[in-house]
Amino acid sequence: MASTPSYDVRKSTLSRLRPSTAAGQQLGSLPSPHTPLSRSISGLYGSPAGGYRSEEENLLVFELGSRCMQAGFAGESSPRCSTKYSPDLERRVGDYRRWAIDYEPPHRPLGSGETWGWDHELWRMDIRDLDLGLVEDKVERLVREAELKYFLLDNRTRRVALVVPSSLPKPLLSVLLGGVFNGVQAQTITLLPTAVMATTAAGLRSALVIDIGWEETTATAVYEYREVHQRHSVRAGKALSEEFGTLLHQELRNVTAAAGDVSEDEFTFEEIEEVMTRIGWCRCGAGPEGHGKEIKIPFPTSHYPNTLDVSFDRLSDPAELALFAPEAAEHDLDDHNLPLPLLTYDTLLHLPVDVRRVCMSRIIITGGVSKLPGIKRRLLADLEALIDKRGWTPVRNYGSTKKDPRSLSHPSTAKSAPISYSAIPDDDGTLSNSESNMDREFDPIMRKISQLHMKHSPPPVEGVIRAVESLGAWAGASLVVNNRVRGVVEIERERFLQHGLAGASAAKKDVSVVPQRQSMGPGVRGVSGAAGERGSWGLGVWA
Amino acid sequence: MATQFPYTYYSCPCINPTDSTLPEQDDTFDPSSPRAAFSLYPLEHLLYCTECHQVRCPRCTAEEVVCWYCPSCLFEVPSSTVRSEGNQCTRSCYNCPQCTAPLAVNPLDPPESTSETLTGPFILTCPYCTWSSLDIDLKFDKPNNITGQLSGSKRPEPSTPVDTPDPDLSRASSPKPDPKTRDEVFTALNAFYKNQITHDVDAPGHAFAEQAFSSPHSISRLLNLYSTGKKLKRQRPKPMSEALTPADGLVLFDPESELDTIKRTAAGGWEGTLGGDKAAINTEARFVDDARPVASLLRTKRAKRCRACRTLLSRPEPKISTTRYKIRVVAGSNVPRVGLRPLGAKARATAVSGLGGLGAEVPSLKPLLPSHFVLTLTNPLFDAVKVTLATARDTTGPVKARVTILCPAFEVGANTDVWDEALARDGGGGSQGGGGVPEAGKVWERGRNWVGVVVEVVPAGDAVRGEVLEIAVFVRVEYEAGGDLDGAGKREVGFCNPIWSSG
Known part of the structure; x- marks a missing residue:
């Protein structure tokens, strides 16, 4: 009952279907007075109540990450529950030892590198030695407990929007869907990509989303709600918490007389993580900021003195080492462990100029680690310094030429633009003369067209480094579902349980996503008529 | 509960639905695998579906909320309030x-005296x-x-006048203060998107897609079809814009806030x-x-149904103050209870529970030395049942041991009147067995509706100190119900783990 068909059975033959950017919106609009069609009419003779149908449904939004799950109702600003995964969730039903007075938690080795905090993860992206059935069991239990404790759902139809990264491997996706379908008995599940939802939650259409998660940091360029480019780095929460572990053990060795006796895993993973989330911070600029304060950290279960004094400045070191690596020489860095500013810069550099111009002034820093105070400021400052130093040329070394040949022909644009955090550009509406426009000719026609387009609204900010706060991917999905925007990928329960993900192509092979695509443009409320019924479904970006 | 030794867990068949059709397949249940933790339950947590003749665990039941209540003040909360106010008292x-x-x-x-009103x-x-x-x-x-009072006290907070001197912001048409808290930003964004989407949906092409012929918009378009006047200039769509002002819900990153933190x-x-x-x-x-x-947070009382056939398995009384159930089909009254105790420990008159009862007497296993245990099966049914036991020869998990059930097939008597047994004991018959040397093929002891058989455990040489040996036992029960043989596929994995191993 609980298990869904194995992934092998569900192997999909669907070709990769990224929605093309050509899905245009060629609808005219007339400025005549008319009744608004905010309610849709479900048929010629139907009553217009169809649009309110979702009032009778339980619209749930789940965001699943490798460390925690956020879940709540659509239309609410924050999730009802956000659960961190811990090995306690794996205990058997009826095992109440945890609440006994003399209970000692079993000793769990901390691991290092890849294995750091393995038993606190729901899944890993590397699924080679991952027990997928176990992941499904865990997800199902998490989802069921969320329902039991926080949702208390009645008998109405349940529809779920599931926010997952678009780079999720398909076997994992299949397992997640199975877990959620069984856990809340949902009728349909809509898949929404994390980066796009984070963009929506900032009120934007295009953005560069830096998601500093647990296992990896992803920098995703979103342009008009489509993911156009993505880069990854392993410098993320996992590395950060391991650095915090190293720091605490070092400090303990410094204060204890018998330093050799301090074992490698004196502190538990939970203690280390609590230190990280409570008083960890990130400094701006390389030098210490001289707060010069000692923080007393209590460790009630420690074998050594129950408090540890750590200087406040020292608590910013782990972020330095794990995420920014200022000392690392560039030739030591691999593609998979770029420091965050370099990752951001590289992602911007590999974007087409037009997209870069839009994205660079819409940087969204999100993910669990982004709550570390100071990290956004630092990341932006380092990014600006990088752009100052390198400009937008992908060539780092011109060898015997010694000089960037282009900088000779455009001497005036070689200077960097002033960096501003303001929302509105210069008063006359001209675009800032920044590096991103370096190789663009001034085009009066394009400019006129864009001015006509944006007659009533101020011109968008482009070409300057600017960060925008986002409410997070969960809130984005909540907004999207609340406004009844249908996702590209909507999976029905019966079909999934019958065919698994292979059902994506079972109905019709190579079905194109484009005609189904109803993004935030016109027609998003296609709850009636032909758009309401889907003969077949595809997997969109997850295919 | 299951903190005492020895304990018994029952595996719910929902872990592998193909099992019931293919009982002969190779993959035996492994209690030490991490997945097992999600399908093993104490008997008290299991229900029984009388239609499917299957044990039902929390995973394979569908739940319906009977009522919502606050666990702290024990007042019932109507479902409309739960929907509007959220899951809170x-x-x-x-x-x-x-x-x-x-x-x-x-x-x-x-107050100085108790009589005073507060x-x-x-x-x-x-x-x-x-x-x-x-x-x-x-x-x-x-x-x-x-x-x-709390929600009242929250409201004036956001209106703390933080005047933005930026003239561009005051240009924004709405006189509302800029959203500050998460809720306010969310509301602003929601209104922004709603506005944007409504604007776009009003496009005439879309009106036809929606078949809204009655809309005046469509009528004006239809009339225009026949008018010979100058052609209407086809206008380009107004592109959907992004949130541009703080009133729309745009929040720019403020480095000062991070410094403050x-x-x-x-x-x-x-x-x-x-x-x-x-x-x-x-x-x-x-x-x-x-x-x-x-x-x-609120709690609920829930009715449970079998997911396969929708039979009601348990339904509590809707009154908050009672803990009684209207319907409750527990597994304990339909499935034999499995218990384990060391041979030689005091035999209980009736094996009531597989849980607890031994406390400090739990023996340690010695490597390579055989130890004997009595596995007791108690039949709750009113018919005699035929029981077949099976176990893997070598256990998996931290403690390796070789396990032999000396008598794997036997019959257990019906759960008849308790007086029968009492009278029989007075007559001198008593429960037979209970003495001598354990012998292969022979039931060790037998009572009115229970049977004990001997299990021999030989730990491997490299046993780990302080670990628990868990023995998976496959129990197959056959009984005749109403004349025809029922329950040919009846199956539970009773799974007991009794023993501290001392290396």
Whole structure:
């Protein structure tokens, strides 16, 4: 009952279907007075109540990450529950030892590198030695407990929007869907990509989303709600918490007389993580900021003195080492462990100029680690310094030429633009003369067209480094579902349980996503008529 | 519960639905695999579907909420309130943000005599830790309806005049103050998107797609079809814009806010920040000063149905104050109870429970030395049943051992009148066996509706100290119900783990 068909059975033959950017919106609009069609009419003779149908449904939004799950109702600003995964969730039903007075938690080795905090993860992206059935069991239990404790759902139809990264491997996706379908008995599940939802939650259409998660940091360029480019780095929460572990053990060795006796895993993973989330911070600029304060950290279960004094400045070191690596020489860095500013810069550099111009002034820093105070400021400052130093040329070394040949022909644009955090550009509406426009000719026609387009609204900010706060991917999905925007990928329960993900192509092979695509443009409320019924479904970006 | 030794867990067949059709397949149940933790339950947690003749665990039951209530004040909450107010008590039940203990409402100045009527102001205090709502400067006029007073006190907060000198912002047409809190930003964004989408849907092409012929918009278009006047200029669509002003919900990153957080962290130290597990309750707060009392979550009474055939398995009485059930088909009255005790330990007259009862007498296993245990099966049914036991020869898990069931097939008597047994014992018959040497193929002891057979356990040489040996036992029960042989596929994996191993 609980298990869904194995992934092998569900192997999909669907070709990769990224929605093309050509899905245009060629609808005219007339400025005549008319009744608004905010309610849709479900048929010629139907009553217009169809649009309110979702009032009778339980619209749930789940965001699943490798460390925690956020879940709540659509239309609410924050999730009802956000659960961190811990090995306690794996205990058997009826095992109440945890609440006994003399209970000692079993000793769990901390691991290092890849294995750091393995038993606190729901899944890993590397699924080679991952027990997928176990992941499904865990997800199902998490989802069921969320329902039991926080949702208390009645008998109405349940529809779920599931926010997952678009780079999720398909076997994992299949397992997640199975877990959620069984856990809340949902009728349909809509898949929404994390980066796009984070963009929506900032009120934007295009953005560069830096998601500093647990296992990896992803920098995703979103342009008009489509993911156009993505880069990854392993410098993320996992590395950060391991650095915090190293720091605490070092400090303990410094204060204890018998330093050799301090074992490698004196502190538990939970203690280390609590230190990280409570008083960890990130400094701006390389030098210490001289707060010069000692923080007393209590460790009630420690074998050594129950408090540890750590200087406040020292608590910013782990972020330095794990995420920014200022000392690392560039030739030591691999593609998979770029420091965050370099990752951001590289992602911007590999974007087409037009997209870069839009994205660079819409940087969204999100993910669990982004709550570390100071990290956004630092990341932006380092990014600006990088752009100052390198400009937008992908060539780092011109060898015997010694000089960037282009900088000779455009001497005036070689200077960097002033960096501003303001929302509105210069008063006359001209675009800032920044590096991103370096190789663009001034085009009066394009400019006129864009001015006509944006007659009533101020011109968008482009070409300057600017960060925008986002409410997070969960809130984005909540907004999207609340406004009844249908996702590209909507999976029905019966079909999934019958065919698994292979059902994506079972109905019709190579079905194109484009005609189904109803993004935030016109027609998003296609709850009636032909758009309401889907003969077949595809997997969109997850295919 | 299952903290005592020996304990018995039952595996629910829902772990592998193909099992019932292919009982002969190779993959035997492995109690040491991590997945097993999700399908093993104590007998008390299991229900039984009388239509499917299957054990039903929480995973394979569908639940329906019978009523919602607050666990703290035990008042029922109607479903409409749950939907509108969310899953929280709307009266005065709040929990401490520091230690999650329920908060008490107390007057700020305790009255001199008990006869005096309590006068305000009132505060919320935690009886466990020293937190009180005075810490966050929160006082109430009345001792009741704290929720209403809290939401009232929240409202004036956002209107703290933070005048933005930026002239561009004042250009924004709405006179509302810029959204600051998460809720306000969310509301602004929601309104923004709603506005954008409505605007776009009104496009005429879309009107036809929606078949809204009655719309005046469509009519004007139809009329225009026949008009010979000048052609209407086809206008380009207005592209959907992004949120441009703070009134739309755009929040720009403010480096000062991060600096503030760092300074506050440095000043407050460890005690100034909220712990990680409490951050899960109200996710926004980072500092103790920002902690607000947490409304206590509601609980539900739930009816359970079999997922396969929708049979009602359990239905509690809707009254909050009773713990009784209208319907409850527990597995314990339909499935044989499995228990294990060391051979030689005091035999119980009736093997009532597989859980507990031995306490300190749990013996240690010696490597390479055989130990004997009595596996007791108690039949709750009113018919005699035929039982077949099976176990893997070598156990998996931390302790390796070779396990032999000396008598794997036998019959267990019906659960008849208790007097039968009492009278039989008086007659001198008693429960047979219970003496001599364990012998292969022979039942060790037998009672009215229970049978004990001997299990021999030989631990491997490299046993680990302090670990628990778990033995998976496959129990197959056959019984005749109403003449025809039923339950040919009846199956439970009773799975007992009894023994401390001392290396």
